Amino acid sequence: MLHNKAFVKKTKSGKITKNVREHYLRDDIYCGVPICRVCDASAARLSGSASSPILVLDTNVVLNQIDLLENSAIDDVVVLSIVLQEVRNRNLAVYNRIRALCSNSARKFFVFSNEHHKDTFVQDMAGESKNDRNDRAIRVAAQWYRSHLGGAAQVLLITNDRDNKRKATEEGIPAETIEAYVKSLDRQDLLDLLVRPASEDVEMEEVEDLRPSKRKVLYAEHKPLSEITSGLHRGIYHQGKLRVNRYNPFEAYVGSESIGDEIIIYGRGNMNRAFDGDIVAVELLPQDQWHEENSLSLADEEDEEEGVHLVPGSADDAPRTTNLVQGASGPPPSRPSGQVVGIIKRNWHSYCGSLEPMPMPAGAGGVAHALFVSKDKRIPKIRIQTRQLGNLLNKRIVVTVDSWDRLSRYPSGHYVRTIGEIGDRDTESEVVLIENDIDARPFSSQVLACLPPLPWTVSSEDLANPIRQDLRNLRVFSVDPPGCKDIDDALHCTPLSNGNFEVGVHIADVTNFVHPSTPLDDEAAQRGTSVYLVERRIDMLPKPLTEDICSLRADVERLAFSVVWEMTPEAEIISTRYTKSIIKSCAALSYIEAQARMDDSRLADPLTTDLRNMNTLAKIMRHRRIERGALTLASAEVKFQIDTETHDPLDIGMYQIREANQMVEEFMLAANVSVAEKILKHYPLCSLLRRHPTPTKEMLEPLLRTAASVGLELDISSSKALADSLDRAVGEDPYFNKLIRILATRCMTQAVYFCSGDLTLPEYQHYGLAAPLYTHFTSPIRRYADVIVHRLLAASLGIYKLPAIFQDRPQLTSIADNLNYRHRNAQMAGRASVELHTLIYFRKRPTDTEARIVKIRSNGFIVFVPKFGIEGPVYLTERSEKGGGEWSVDEQQQKIKKMDGSISYGVLQKVNIHMEVVEPQPNRPKLQLTLV
């Protein structure tokens, strides 16, 4: 084992320090080729047949061609550690993908730690740039492989760096560009996956020439990074994440900390090739230009328009259209607008969509250039090259962006894969899943191996276990939506001799089967939550667990984690007890059944009595909670009836909430709060809790404005005040109150998970529930957060040790972040799925229905259709005549009036509309709303 020292100089925040680090060179790093006689072959990953060469990749190949590398046609690859290091510094997403490839046992990717191998380490040479040194290291490693393996296998260096290739050839190393290599494989489909660097793009420019206004610089140049850094320092530029308006792709926002407000960016020119999610540097425009937005966003030639969509559930996914009402006569805009001067970090990934319809090119089979339209409206069209145009035209495909230069209107990218036919329900569902980054793959065999053997029953060991209390004698029952298979909660309520009640909430004991740091646990942590689409459910845990072993079905013994309170008849909690238990549910009721039992005065069986007792208690608890200031928010959830054969939606309607729902909800809330208190007491720094931030004044601004226009005063000083004023908001219209509540819900952000050590106690507050502490404990089958909370609770009772992960706060924080991300995506996917099915439903059924106006625009208004829970624009003027024509908007009153004063529409007004699915372009059906 050799020992060596490497000297590294490093600059840190302007200061220059010299760091000396040891660098050990080893002789026990193996080549990974099984036929090698010198090396230990036990860790060999490569196949090492003499026919196919071993590929050594250059950094630029990994960075640019990762989609190609993920194709199984590319194999027997040596990934050098220097390449990995460079890739990690340049693009973490690509690094994670190449790492995943290297650890995938189905692929033959081998990581060779060339930097620590005594024969392949290269010293820095004077005057040599970092890049040249790394290229040399790659060549040395390739050369070493050649001499090490002798003639036993071929070694091929794949590089797209011209200089590197030339030097390699000079040194006698066979080298190829990736294009040449793929061509030699003779696989047409692979060629589409190739990314073409801009410099080699000769054919592309010819196509450009055919179109007008080409060869013209369309976008301002991005400033070099050094200038951006100094500009940020001096406060000229502002850094932030660009968020494109979901409903108007020509409008984007940059939340900047340095300016304390959001900067609006109008038009593609000002956005200057930035994508949604990019970290950008923005320069403010002079104040007199802050106004040009409306003309710009309308004048753009592209005909993107608002579509009909579901009612947003919260402020996070609500459209941001605050400024659009201000017509030409509005007051001077208060919000600054700006332009992007540079992109600090790209957020490019792959996008789902389809190709813009175009005629087949004359020379069939050749390379065609097509424009790709993403399903996500925020993404601009993407140019791709393909050899299989005919195949792709009516398919949903996945495309990745590669580059966007100043000369082209659209970014260029390449085809990754095909999902399926456009319009096909399965394809579209798949698109929903991909867009929301949801893993719907079946569980791997390693994961399934963690399951207990089936059929599973409560064993005698479980019964004998002292930590587990036998509660089978209790009259436990569950109340769930009809047809629910993953029952994770059950209840009981026993009157005690002293007049009090013993009330228990029993939650499926998932952590008894999902142990920390097993493949099953890792998979569940990654998925984070089950996803409920209209026609299917994507489970977080494998089916045997969700539907059988953990599901608290009727008349079977199941393991549970119980919270048992003693409550006075006034629903005051006297004592709380937590225990693992064994229960036997006597009935699995649906909400409807439970409600019917409670309402049926003839019934007086013990179960019904229990239900009524609980309901009484729940009502008191609910009342007390509302007294404290909990908000009763409303959402416009809809329910589909699905045809069991064709899976087509048969009917839709609002989801009805009964007293029984509220009863169960109340006890679940109480259990969550009790558990939150318990775990926080034991683990003040590493508990997983859920908080709901208090909405700021700005967030409630749209609500206040709408309310003011109909003469309603809302007090938003506290959640209690808001709750009270929402209660008072009753109009002659019975639906009025609900509508106001829906609008209020939409102004709030979503509740989020967090690690208790990251925030201070006042920030733990759950605004919506008016609870100082809250967590999720009651649905471990479908939420990973609950699994974590179960482990924390078990540890606080001394049942199990706390898994090591809880010691590591950054890791816990990253888990919480992932859960929030997954949770949001699951909701988005659910909504997208409902939207998809709404479209399918109305395709055959044009409908007239009643709707309410929720927002006024310059050329129409947005309506909300309560019956179907959808929201969409109604245009008063033809799209062709811009700017409203004979209609004028009164912003104060939130009204739109015809110039002659004959008709006017105000916000929250009831209108009758006609709903119909139209297809303005082939394969792009959309729901259109028109006034009747």
Next chain:
Amino acid sequence: MEYVSPEGLRIDGRRPMEMRKLQAEIGVVAKADGSAVFEMGNTKVIAAVYGPREVQNRSQQLSDQALVRCEYSMANFSTGDRMRKPKGDRRSTEISLVIRQTMEACILTQLMPRSQIDIYVQVLQADGGTRSACINAATLALADAGIPMRDFVTSCSAGYLNSTPLLDLNYVEDSAGGPDVTVGILPKLDKVTLLQMDAKLSLDIFENVMQLAAEGCKAIAEYIREVLSENTKQLEYRRGL
């Protein structure tokens, strides 16, 4: 941050169970009764021992055993950026105390009543694990001074990063913020004289990490023994025996 790559190599190329390169030299300060330089990788520590000698401050004199004093300091040039550190700051007072207590445990102090032994250790170059290196250097210097000891104390640290126990953390790994367990043992007696950790670690992991550190201590003891016997051979040779 990835401190152990999936290939099982640490940032500097070691495997998790490997120590840095050890290097030691005896008799580097001619004026002192015993002295040594001890290197663990880039960490370099010098130790000098004076005594047993007359107690300087009479009031501190102990009638039944020797007084052991220890002073730890860091050279201004020991870290990359030259910084003036006040003498007697909290950290060095604490380390002085730790070293004194550890050495006291192995010196046969009752053989030298009413006398004083001074141990001076200075860090010449710091790259993680200075505490351990100081103890090892002090052991060598004490042995060089011919002070009677039960056994040598050797010390080594181990940490836990990326769910892997790591032996002998260097500065980069040390500043990762994970747990850092410093163990000092009497290898022949197999007794622990020093055990320090300033983070939380679950008990079973802690046991593994501590076991690893103890293994490291034994390896250092092996090396120190070699150095000493080599030194003894030299002395023999010089005396013409």
